[in-house]
Amino acid sequence: xxxxxxxxxxxxxxxxxxxxxxxxxxxxxxxxxxxxxxxxxxxxxxxxxxxxxxxxxxxxxxxxxxxxxxxxxxxxxxxxxxxxxxxxxxxxxxxxxxxxxxxxxxxxxxxxxxxxxxxxxxxxxxxxxxxxxxxxxxxxxxxxxxxxxxxxxxxxxxxxxxxxxxxxxxxxxxxxxxxxxxxxxxxxxxxxxxxxxxxxxxxxxxxxxxxxxxxxxxxxxxxxxxxxxxx
Amino acid sequence: xxxxxxxxxxxxxxxxxxxxxxxxxxxxxxxxxxxxxxxxxxxxxxxxxxxxxxxxxxxxxxxxxxxxxxxxxxxxxxxxxxxxxxxxxxxxxxxxxxxxxxxxxxxxxxxxxxxxxxxxxxxxxxxxxxxxxxxxxxxxxxxxxxxxxxxxxxxxxxxxxxxxxxxxxxxxxxxxxxxxxxxxxxxxxxxxxxxxxxxxxxxxxxxxxxxxxxxxxxxxxxxxxxxxxxxxxxxxxxxxxxxxxxxxxxxxx
Numbered sequence: 017x018x019x020x021x022x023x024x025x026x027x028x029x030x031x032x033x034x035x036x037x038x039x040x041x042x043x044x045x046x047x048x049x050x051x052x053x054x055x056x057x058x059x060x061x062x063x064x065x066x067x068x069x070x071x072x073x074x075x076x077x078x079x080x081x082x083x084x085x086x087x088x089x090x091x092x093x094x095x096x097x098x099x100x101x102x103x104x105x106x107x108x109x110x111x112x113x114x115x116x117x118x119x120x121x122x123x124x125x126x127x128x129x130x131x132x133x134x135x136x137x138x139x140x141x142x143x144x145x146x147x148x149x150x151x152x153x154x155x156x157x158x159x160x161x162x163x164x165x166x167x168x169x170x171x172x173x174x175x176x177x178x179x180x181x182x183x184x185x186x187x188x189x190x191x192x193x194x195x196x197x198x199x200x201x202x203x204x205x206x207x208x209x210x211x212x213x214x215x216x217x218x219x220x221x222x223x224x225x226x227x228x229x230x231x232x233x234x235x236x237x238x239x240x241x242x243x244x245x246x247x
Numbered sequence: 248x249x250x251x252x253x254x255x256x257x258x259x260x261x262x263x264x265x266x267x268x269x270x271x272x273x274x275x276x277x278x279x280x281x282x283x284x285x286x287x288x289x290x291x292x293x294x295x296x297x298x299x300x301x302x303x304x305x306x307x308x309x310x311x312x313x314x315x316x317x318x319x320x321x322x323x324x325x326x327x328x329x330x331x332x333x334x335x336x337x338x339x340x341x342x343x344x345x346x347x348x349x350x351x352x353x354x355x356x357x358x359x360x361x362x363x364x365x366x367x368x369x370x371x372x373x374x375x376x377x378x379x380x381x382x383x384x385x386x387x388x389x390x391x392x393x394x395x396x397x398x399x400x401x402x403x404x405x406x407x408x409x410x411x412x413x414x415x416x417x418x419x420x421x422x423x424x425x426x427x428x429x430x431x432x433x434x435x436x437x438x439x440x441x442x443x444x445x446x447x448x449x450x451x452x453x454x455x456x457x458x459x460x461x462x463x464x465x466x467x468x469x470x471x472x473x474x475x476x477x478x479x480x481x482x483x484x485x486x487x488x489x490x491x492x493x494x495x496x497x498x499x500x
Contacts, residue, residue, distance in 0.1 A: 085423075085427060085429075086427075089427045089428070089429055090427070090428045090429060091427050091428045092427075105378065107424075107429040108380055108413055108429065108430075186416065190382075190413050190414070190415065190424070191385070191414050191415075191416075192380075192413060192414065205385065205387065205388075205414075207310065208304070208306045208307060208310060208385065208387070208388040208389075209306075209387050209388050210331065
């Protein structure tokens, strides 16, 4: 089985896993904050925040990648600051690929977190409040554990979706083998070369398998955790 | 009776819109974008249906035509991709011509000073610094990347430069990377460099360092129709020559 893929192909698979993992790890805390703000916040511009969070879901991925390039490239407003203050460049790097993937998967994470938040029984939170628990205490000990199945299952779906991100990554981070050439980019490169059909087919099969496993795992995690919480 | 005939008339009305034949579909190399857009407008101004253009790397287009994409005219940036289609009997025999030529140049963002003499053994890495990359098309398939690999190999620096490449999907994507300052250097066609105010040419590759850059144009085998032949004659004829020349292409007499 392991001799079935060449070292370069394994590199693309490992890079995909790394990029998707990084994107979910960094995106999840932000998604929880965003979901809290949208679901429970009461401030002007809340609807705008909701719309902005969902933009990557409806915009063409290349547009998202291009937008990131304009904003976070070395000549962009944020990118210039990143380079001057921290010496950080994102284009052509694994970090950049993870950022592009994370932005595209962000709406998925926010929706999953928000759904789990709305499923939390507010009477339990109110009961905790009458027992003297402060806001942070209530959130960490009552709300968050009740949200956990939804958050985890959403994270796994976002991970599986991140494995397949193409347009935003190739536009923002470019296709550099070993750095940013994730599985979808490697499959695309293989389809452009005459005789690359075998490589493309092999990698597509791996991509398909990872996607199916991801979706099944997400379902499993969700159900296990619900059972743990006694539901 | 009157209502039924009105309904019938209403249903048949859109058919009149189909009376004018839809424009031909032209699949062309990305470097021809500006020239063909202008020529397409000129063609439409003469009263013909405006042609539809699909611009991408010649490799991507050839693969799509091979898979059955409904194109009428194919315009590639190198001969091998036209050969690829010809071998598969996808080109209309007798229509293939190569009227245009181009030059390969090294570019940098417009505000970076200093030129580079592209002689054997040239030290491009010095200009890149520790993390910089050279943007060009993917040498495995995109024509500009293949020309770049040939030129860098001839100059004896391919092995050193190869790990520092940023492989773009097509020549215009490589151009964008240099324009935005993401890549300190890029290898594109002279016509692309001329079209972009954000980059400047810092060196021109010697003509003998790569195969001559020629653009084969052909009608596709399934598209032998009068309006396609007319458009093709226009795009390869004397009226189009001034447009190509103005944008920097060399035109065979």
